[in-house]
Amino acid sequence: MAARARDWIARAPFCAAILFVVCFVVAPMLLLLWQTIDSQDGLTLVAWRELFADPQDRARVWASAQLGLASLCVSIGLGFTHAWVTVGRDLPLGRVLGPLGIAPLVVPPIFVAMGFADLFPVAGFWPCAILLGTAHAPFVCVLVARGLRSLDGRGYEAALMLRGRGRAELWLVRAILPELIAGCMLAFLFTVADHGVPEFLTVKGKTWHTYSEGVFSRWTRRAVGTTFADRQSPIVAAAPLVMALLTMLWLALKLRGRADERGVRAELPLRPLGGWRWPSLLFPALYLGAGVLVPVFVLARWALGSAQKAEPMSLAFLRQSFQKAVDQGVPDLMHSIWLALGTAACVLLIGLPLARRAGRGGRLVEALCAVPIASPAILLGIGLVLTYNSGPLAELFGYGFYDGWGFALAGYVARFLPFCVLTLAAQVRRVPLAAEEAARMLPRSALARALTIHLPPLLPAAWSASALVFVLSLRELDLAVVLPAANSTAVRRLANAVHFQHEDWSGVIALLLLSIAVLLPLLPSLIAGRKLASLS
Amino acid sequence: MRNPFAFVGLTAFLLASACSDKIPAGPTIYCSLDEQFSRPVIEQFGKELGLRIQARYDTEAAKTVGLVSAILEEQKHPRASVFWNNELAHTVRLAQEGLLVPYRSPSAETVPAQFRDPQDRWTGFAARARVLVINTNVLPDSKDWPSSYRDLADPKWKGRCAVARPLTGTTLTHFTALKGALGDSGFEAFFAAMLQNDVKFLQSNGATLRETAAGNVAWAFTDTDDYHVGKLRGQPIACVFPDQKDGEIGTMLIPNSVGIVRGGPDQEGAKKLVDRILAMSTEAMLAAAEGAQIPLREGIDGPADPGILPIGSFRAMAWDVEWTAQNLAAANQDFAKRFGL
Amino acid sequence: MNYAVEAEGLQCDKGSFRLGPCSFAVGPRARVAIVGPSGSGKSTLLRCLAGLDRANKGVIRVHGQVVRDDHGAMSPDRRGLGFVFQDGALWPHMTASQHLRFAAPGLSQEQSCAMLSRGGIGHVADRRPAEMSGGEAQRLGLMRALAAEPRVLLLDEPLRSVDVHQRDALVLLVRELADERGIATILVTHDRDEALALADEILVMHGGRIVEHGPATTLLQSPGTAFAAAFLGGAACLPVDASRDGFVATAFGETNARGEAKMLRLVLMPGDLIAVPPSGDGPRARAIASVPHEDGYRIRAALLGQIVLAQAATCIRPGEEVELRLRRPLRVLPWTTANAQ
Structure with missing residues (x-):
């Protein structure tokens, strides 16, 4: 009996984590599916029958696919070239520019859109593709850089000896193809699932719509819909998108997993850029300029009063903006920080047992945890709202839960759990199983083993995952719009404020948000003197 | 993060504190007025x-809807006690659905009858007008300015x-009302x-304002x-109250509206809050604020901007609130289809 | 008799591989080596004893206490077994003394240092595994296992990642420490010399089953199976043909033998054969190599597709044909036991 009790105690974290996934990922998604067939008049497929019946639906799917592909080209153009010229090269400032490859990930896509929209007309197809491609280029950049760092340099040297520099470089591209394709798929996936930027560009005069926009627009009208099919249409319409995204995600993970199995034997030798040494600086300049500098520049201009035609930009105006920001946005900013910190911490607590199981052969666990990436955030949000607004789970958790921070936190954790689980599972796979078995043989408690043996090797990856989740939580807009308590976060407030022409103080809040997103995750690394590259 | 115990403790604390929300003691207001203004109020x-x-x-992306x-989603377990809508039609629609309870606020006595529900489920106050905004650089001569929705x-x-x-928002209400006025x-x-x-x-x-400016x-x-x-903000713009000539339909006036949600928390507190919202000082505050809303009651100073006319000084469009509210959802679906959404 | 470890009908399925059913017993201070080729299931058997792999059936007792039966299994940490892994399986983030203090929390810093010194690695007390040699790492793995004061020590190919020069020292250390503590050791290896150096008792495995179990000297001198003879004694095992009831035909003549001919082998131990220039009716073989050995030469020659060892008085050049003569009576043994335990 005692042994059985000990077994259960040892399994408790995993069971609790699975329970969380069931409550906040599986249940909402199943409820959404169930609602599409469960009408007042009994079970019906009427909502499903209308799927793609409307030519506009098909047009939106086509528009999303085109936009996804076009923005992917931009992501490759920016992200791949940045990684290519900064990793294992003699680029001036390459040691600094390389780790900065992850920097654009900190900037929410909506900020990139706001930045460009302030300087250029952005309503057309290509501007839209450029914006989204820029915002999602870090996925390509980070994975390509990782691929280059994890390759066996001797393979490159062998190719160099046999076929010369040009062929060796081609060999290199082929060798990092799994990472490149995985990065491309992630970039594509995030582009087609994004509704915030296309919706923002509609404000700027865009007249065509993406599939995700359609889903969101239908959702806003869902409760005032006139028929059952109307009300269920956002969920039904999203189903093919989820399936497509799931497939892509599965492929991306498989490719990335294959790349993970590659052991480091010898570092890639330094590959001189030759005459391209200085001109190659253009690539990081473009990548970082478009992804970071333009948005930051525009936000700074806003804070200085560029949106005010009545008076010129000035430091006095900046002071005013700052004062307004303190009055208006600081509570939202604090909410955002607490929510992001809470998410980053809870995601680890829940993600660690799941990642351990996923990393030790639990492919089903890994697939289950990845579902929230494949589903547009807005859909997960809708599912959560419906599940915890009323019904058995709402009764179980109490009706107050739905309005509270616990609900927002749970939603954010569910949304970002995949990033933590996937990152940590990869790290778990790198830790030899025998080292853990050695601990199992010793007469120590499960908790002692977990804290002393299992956790420490995962801490660097846990820190990276946590930092990533912190940044992603800070920039999350879709869930913030749907979940009641998350309404009072800085990004949602900013999206609103810009609509209402409060560029001045929202510029200040956005800059503060970016500073926090950069500084908080970096702080321990800076204090501990850890290499910045470890974060990427 | 060197000490895993500290990490676990911190996480557990955060989780516990995050999940410890209780049902709020006071009333809950759902407010679709610009947050920058409404929050401090x-x-x-x-x-x-x-x-x-x-x-x-309100979330701008979703607006009042x-x-x-x-x-509507929460009607089985209402979370809102008071709904302060910055337009009217959706409030009327909620009243038609039976989601608002009748309450005749003492503060509403001075509100003109046309802006009050005969059954006291909602009350209107501080309105916005649907106007034409003109770029004065493009059209410097006022004789060239448009004057009608036509x-x-x-x-x-x-x-x-x-x-x-x-x-969404006032434009949906405006176009639905226009549909009622013009016929299909x-x-x-x-x-x-x-x-x-x-x-x-x-x-x-x-x-639209940005494009004009x-x-x-x-x-x-x-x-x-x-x-x-x-x-x-110093933009080169002017404002025209449209359809003021004889025989024209007049300028549409869309008031804010407030109602008490049936079954929402703290109904007594909700009544006090509605009384306070409907006080004349609120209308005055809204008139003086950046939004420059037009007071519906006499004796309240209107917006300082001479371009925004006080009530009674222009021809207001007569629109059927009940009909508009009833047809809002269908019109919404119809318009969405026309715009590919 | 009270055994250190007893297994009865132990069975474990791992994918398409099935271990067992296996039954054996290990005396309280016995030194047992489990030997067999790769994939024979020896590591799986050891892991099942340890509880690291889950057995499907069977009973395991450690010093009379049931640690696994069909009603349940005791977790590995409670079985009183120490386990030394192939490559040490050390924890990369911990120093050597931290390893010991995790295994035995009651150990002081001084005690852990003393224990490390006993293991010959006192100088690495504050080093992490990355800063140790293969031999040091394996010694630390051994000391870690012993720190928890196990009743039986299990070793899974402990010398595999150890430098050839350090192997003997480590073998001696294991024997000494096991003797000091009076505990049984069970070693898994595919190396005959390692097995003979560390164990007095051998358990031969093939295809997931135990084919022989007995004292090392007995198994070396008179193996019961051709497989054990080949594995432990380096014997060549040649196929035989059935001739008539109870007799089989071999390259060296007929002999009586039990069992099906296809399951039988002619066992030729090193030293059983003499190579002479072809003159009689004996089987002919082609010499591959010849090295000086004792008073003459040791010849390697190809016979029926296998390499056999034979003694020769004179040097025979590679490629030359030789006649082989048997020095001892014909020995035909079953390849493995028909009903392996």
């Missing part, structure tokens, strides 16, 4: 009344005027003429609050 009301007010604000949807369909303005898509065939003809005239249908009233269009339909914000 509601906080002030809470202090004045000694109530712990929970507030949920988002909060209305939330109230100018949207006038070939003279082909490709040079804009209006928000009538999918009249409205269809008008809509087709607008499309023929390359009217720019933009995402929001804010967007930037000179990308000569003029646009928008609300007085958007116009006023632009004016304060």
